[in-house]
Amino acid sequence: MDKNTKRTDVNELGEFGLIEHLTKDFPLVQSSTIKGVGDDAAIINPEEGQVVVSTDSLVEGIHFDLMYMPLKHLGYKAVVVNLSDICAMNAVPKQILVSVALSNRFSVEAMEALYEGIRLACKHYKVDLIGGDTTSSPKGLYINVTAIGLGQPGKIAYRSGAQEGDILCVTGDLGAAYLGLQILEREKQIYLSSPGVQPDLGNKKYLIERQLKPEARLDIIEHFEKANLIPTSMIDVSDGLASEIFHICKESDLGALVEEEGVPINMDAQMQALEFKLDPITCALSGGEDYELLFTVDPKDMAVVRLLPDVSIIGEMLPKDMGVKLYTKGGNTHPLKAQGWQHFEEG
Amino acid sequence: MDKNTKRTDVNELGEFGLIEHLTKDFPLVQSSTIKGVGDDAAIINPEEGQVVVSTDSLVEGIHFDLMYMPLKHLGYKAVVVNLSDICAMNAVPKQILVSVALSNRFSVEAMEALYEGIRLACKHYKVDLIGGDTTSSPKGLYINVTAIGLGQPGKIAYRSGAQEGDILCVTGDLGAAYLGLQILEREKQIYLSSPGVQPDLGNKKYLIERQLKPEARLDIIEHFEKANLIPTSMIDVSDGLASEIFHICKESDLGALVEEEGVPINMDAQMQALEFKLDPITCALSGGEDYELLFTVDPKDMAVVRLLPDVSIIGEMLPKDMGVKLYTKGGNTHPLKAQGWQHFEEG
Numbered sequence: 270m271d272k273n274t275k276r277t278d279v280n281e282l283g284e285f286g287l288i289e290h291l292t293k294d295f296p297l298v299q300s301s302t303i304k305g306v307g308d309d310a311a312i313i314n315p316e317e318g319q320v321v322v323s324t325d326s327l328v329e330g331i332h333f334d335l336m337y338m339p340l341k342h343l344g345y346k347a348v349v350v351n352l353s354d355i356c357a358m359n360a361v362p363k364q365i366l367v368s369v370a371l372s373n374r375f376s377v378e379a380m381e382a383l384y385e386g387i388r389l390a391c392k393h394y395k396v397d398l399i400g401g402d403t404t405s406s407p408k409g410l411y412i413n414v415t416a417i418g419l420g421q422p423g424k425i426a427y428r429s430g431a432q433e434g435d436i437l438c439v440t441g442d443l444g445a446a447y448l449g450l451q452i453l454e455r456e457k458q459i460y461l462s463s464p465g466v467q468p469d470l471g472n473k474k475y476l477i478e479r480q481l482k483p484e485a486r487l488d489i490i491e492h493f494e495k496a497n498l499i500p501t502s503m504i505d506v507s508d509g510l511a512s513e514i515f516h517i518c519k520e521s522d523l524g525a526l527v528e529e530e531g532v533p534i535n536m537d538a539q540m541q542a543l544e545f546k547l548d549p550i551t552c553a554l555s556g557g558e559d560y561e562l563l564f565t566v567d568p569k570d571m572a573v574v575r576l577l578p579d580v581s582i583i584g585e586m587l588p589k590d591m592g593v594k595l596y597t598k599g600g601n602t603h604p605l606k607a608q609g610w611q612h613f614e615e616g
Numbered sequence: 617m618d619k620n621t622k623r624t625d626v627n628e629l630g631e632f633g634l635i636e637h638l639t640k641d642f643p644l645v646q647s648s649t650i651k652g653v654g655d656d657a658a659i660i661n662p663e664e665g666q667v668v669v670s671t672d673s674l675v676e677g678i679h680f681d682l683m684y685m686p687l688k689h690l691g692y693k694a695v696v697v698n699l700s701d702i703c704a705m706n707a708v709p710k711q712i713l714v715s716v717a718l719s720n721r722f723s724v725e726a727m728e729a730l731y732e733g734i735r736l737a738c739k740h741y742k743v744d745l746i747g748g749d750t751t752s753s754p755k756g757l758y759i760n761v762t763a764i765g766l767g768q769p770g771k772i773a774y775r776s777g778a779q780e781g782d783i784l785c786v787t788g789d790l791g792a793a794y795l796g797l798q799i800l801e802r803e804k805q806i807y808l809s810s811p812g813v814q815p816d817l818g819n820k821k822y823l824i825e826r827q828l829k830p831e832a833r834l835d836i837i838e839h840f841e842k843a844n845l846i847p848t849s850m851i852d853v854s855d856g857l858a859s860e861i862f863h864i865c866k867e868s869d870l871g872a873l874v875e876e877e878g879v880p881i882n883m884d885a886q887m888q889a890l891e892f893k894l895d896p897i898t899c900a901l902s903g904g905e906d907y908e909l910l911f912t913v914d915p916k917d918m919a920v921v922r923l924l925p926d927v928s929i930i931g932e933m934l935p936k937d938m939g940v941k942l943y944t945k946g947g948n949t950h951p952l953k954a955q956g957w958q959h960f961e962e963g
Binding site for chain 2: 315
């Protein structure tokens with residue numbers, strides 16, 4: 270931490286004082302929010318529709334490394350990954366609750382930076398911060414976000430709704446967030462061995478931003494609404510495309526064929542993968558943290574899908590007994606592998 | 617951990633497998649739950665009313681010590697403290713989401729015990745587990761619970777609704793959970809210095825149970841409903857009676873007079889306090905973790921309140937400039953002190 274900046278110990282404010290201080294600049298914009306932070310619970314007046322709820326934790330040393338993840342970005346990302354889950358149900362996020370557990374290595378100023386990121390995400394996605402708590406942790410930083418959204422019955426997209434013959438689509442591009450992480454990890458190692466060397470990451474901006482500042486594809490949900498398109502199934506790409514395809518296949522009791530040619534990979538990501546001697550398609554399939562939307566549509570909606578911005582058609586849903594396969598650029602078909610990211614650490 | 621019991625490493629199941637395994641025996645009983653665990657988010661069909669949401673974290677080494685807190689009790693308590701927040705709004709809890717971060721020192725069997733406690737709480741309070749995640753932590757156990765309930769507009773009790781002249785009431789008895797903790801802490805120290813000594817805690821059962829297995833006062837909320845009584849303000853006693861009185865006074869812009877004579881303290885708690893050379897009223901005022909309900913009612917409802925089971929009248933709301941005061945058994949009046957529990961630790 271920069272020694273020239275002010276450092277206020279969290280104990281100076283106490284738990285109540287800290288949460289009050291951190292949440293005071295969060296205006297409420299959703300008409301459905303009746304009561305936000307400040308009581309035993311928050312109150313929502315549900316609008317016409319169904320309430321969609323998701324919760325997720327980010328843990329220091331597991332999901333983020335503060336050596337290269339600025340706290341402001343972390344706050345933004347912690348919110349976004351949860352809003353992405355709401356979008357993945359074809360619902361619109363409305364409110365969030367944030368719980369933070371922190372050791373006293375974090376100052377009030379550090380928490381202000383974290384909440385500044387949370388505030389920016391709230392502003393960008395027009396969601397209200399309505400609750401949460403801050404508490405102590407013996408070691409490290411834990412952030413839990415619960416996101417609440419509104420969906421319309423009949424329009425909510427489950428993982429289980431895909432039908433045989435449905436078209437498999439994905440938004441944006443894949444693999445860049447993973448490659449951004451690899452760059453940051455490499456720079457960290459360089460920095461640790463030669464602290465004086467300043468990295469020039471100017472031309473890696475896109476990849477690093479994909480890792481440090483992902484976005485939830487609320488814009489796509491809005492396009493669906495405008496185009497009157499209802500995906501038959503949907504999931505967000507948090508663990509990697511292959512893993513998410515397996516989820517949809519499992520829940521929908523289907524197989525799938527994915528065409529490598531169709532999988533969208535940004536040019537910078539392709540170049541970077543080659544620099545790292547990695548196969549770009551592997552980064553796209555197994556990289557994760559892209560927070561794009563993977564969804565299926567009825568073939569009759571093909572024309573509508575083609576008009577949607579930033580959507581790629583990457584395959585088709587097959588009967589279950591045909592398995593989950595990748596058709597490569599080289600013309601081969603082989604089983605798709607889902608490489609999960611398992612990390613239960615020592616401690 | 618008992619070396620004779622089976623120990624399955626969490627990595628054998630992986631993150632998805634673990635959460636699937638742990639949540640498979642949770643039947644859904646609420647008609648408002650449309651979709652529980654298993655998709656990007658859960659879906660609730662809000663019944664007539666307003667949605668009440670609260671979130672809270674329990675952190676190992678801060679909120680609990682696994683040396684004397686069995687994991688099953690911990691799971692139960694983690695749920696209960698959140699349901700208590702919903703009750704404190706005069707609302708009925710309906711659903712919960714549970715996020716767990718754990719180091720690999722915890723086995724699958726340990727997590728099963730935790731979720732068994734969560735399951736018991738769900739069953740007892742008729743709430744549905746509808747979501748959450750398990751993730752790795754570099755060290756220790758973190759549990760975050762989000763509770764969702766249903767309240768009726770006009771019946772929701774905020775901290776801010778108390779009026780001058782309102783009667784101040786509290787349910788159950790106070791201070792026992794704190795004294796239970798002191799007993800457990802003492803036994804831990806004895807055990808650490810002489811591992812062979814088996815404590816006889818038979819006659820401390822009530823106090824220890826108040827610490828290890830608190831209950832949310834949903835029964836009181838149901839009595840309010842039956843008696844058609846709406847508290848003007850309410851809060852649950854998590855940080856200690858004095859601290860909660862200050863919250864109501866601050867939010868309602870009032871003062872209060874509390875009569876020591878009226879503060880309910882269980883006989884076992886009184887005896888134990890004296891054994892520890894503590895003043896029983898101090899334990900009741902500052903102990904915390906009782907999860908009783910502190911509320912105010914209009915004086916016109918006095919007769920109704922007197923008929924409610926397990927409710928004590930402890931004071932009266934005063935104009936703000938009269939401050940927050942305690943009228944002691946000895947006939948003295950002095951300012952009430954709120955001793956918060958601040959614990960931002962090193963790390």
